[in-house]
Amino acid sequence: DGGITQSPKYLFRKEGQNVTLSCEQNLNHDAMYWYRQDPGQGLRLIYYSQIVNDFQKGDIAEGYSVSREKKESFPLTVTSAQKNPTAFYLCASSIPAFRKDGELFFGEGSRLTVL
Amino acid sequence: SQQGEEDPQALSIQEGENATMNCSYKTSINNLQWYRQNSGRGLVHLILIRSNEREKHSGRLRVTLDTSKKSSSLLITASRAADTASYFCATDPVSTDKLIFGTGTRLQVFP
Numbered sequence: 001d002g003g004i005t006q007s008p009k010y011l012f013r014k015e016g017q018n019v020t021l022s023c024e025q026n027l028n029h030d031a032m033y034w035y036r037q038d039p040g041q042g043l044r045l046i047y048y049s050q051i052v053n054d055f056q057k058g059d060i061a062e063g064y065s066v067s068r069e070k071k072e073s074f075p076l077t078v079t080s081a082q083k084n085p086t087a088f089y090l091c092a093s094s095i096p097a098f099r100k101d102g103e104l105f106f107g108e109g110s111r112l113t114v115l
Numbered sequence: 116s117q118q119g120e121e122d123p124q125a126l127s128i129q130e131g132e133n134a135t136m137n138c139s140y141k142t143s144i145n146n147l148q149w150y151r152q153n154s155g156r157g158l159v160h161l162i163l164i165r166s167n168e169r170e171k172h173s174g175r176l177r178v179t180l181d182t183s184k185k186s187s188s189l190l191i192t193a194s195r196a197a198d199t200a201s202y203f204c205a206t207d208p209v210s211t212d213k214l215i216f217g218t219g220t221r222l223q224v225f226p
Contacts, residue, residue: 004157035216040124042203042216043158058213090157101146101165104205104214106157 138204
């Protein structure tokens with residue numbers, strides 16, 4: 001079945017450690033996105049990529065890094081520079097970029113907790 | 116900054132009743148989308164309405180858009196316990212290339 005797979009679903013990290021969240025899609029979508037969701041808040045855009053080997057910062061990119069070496073993969077690294085990394089992270093993809101009526105397809109999310 | 120603000124923040128109803136949630140936004144948009152999120156899960160796209168449309172239906176969902184008031188509403192008719200979820204609006208502003216999500220409405224439908 002086509003879809004977006006995020007892993008791991010739950011992740012615990014000690015302060016000062018970098019962690020990488022995986023996002024893989026087999027929908028053949030060009031665009032991929034990472035969002036952060038905190039309790040009682042909407043989704044905030046971290047990074048997005050509209051094509052392989054290219055990505056742009058979203059609204060809250062500080063302390064995060066991404067790569068887009070393959071069309072189907074868009075991993076997110078949460079670095080030790082991210083001051084408050086405990087959150088629910090959502091990966092999404094779409095056929096065209098945002099402004100062409102593309103709906104977003106989401107993964108099931110990864111919950112990161114810093115101990 | 117948040118473009119969309121939903122209200123109410125939380126809504127509790129009985130099965131069979133209708134649920135209405137509203138979304139207000141600040142700037143001109145190309146389109147507005149509604150998404151649903153079950154607790155601890157990813158979001159699922161429900162419906163998209165373009166800026167030149169006023170109303171759209173999909174099954175038990177009815178979405179309206181009033182661009183003069185910069186607001187949209189999502190109506191779920193004959194609600195079911197399975198409709199229990201959070202509902203988010205997302206706007207595609209003319210001035211940017213990013214979707215902006217609201218803070219969501221938590222809907223609880225009691226059997």
